[in-house]
């Protein structure tokens with residue numbers, strides 16, 4: 001196992017902290033993290049009263065929207081989403097390669 005690392009422009013090693021989860025219970029659906037992520041990793045999705053994801057937001061009733069990970073493979077591990085979040089919803093970790 002080896003931790004995936006990158007290089008800065010100046011050649012220093014850094015370790016990307018990739019997104020692994022979002023805490024829906026704490027999420028306000030404010031969209032701040034969505035705005036700062038430049039990699040289209042995140043997306044708002046609707047939850048119904050039972051806390052289940054709604055398939056069709058046009059047709060089905062929903063209670064609130066929460067931020068979800070929709071394209072995890074696009075993440076570059078920059079942690080901008082976490083810095084923008086007022087509720088510390090995001091979890092990150094380094095990536096261990098086989």
Ligand code: SF4
Nearest residue numbers: 037075076078079081
């Ligand atoms: S760590 Fe960076 S690239 Fe990954 S979801 Fe957060 S803002 Fe987007």
Ligand code: SF4
Nearest residue numbers: 027028030031033085
């Ligand atoms: S910034 Fe935090 S509270 Fe706002 S939508 Fe993103 S995860 Fe939810």
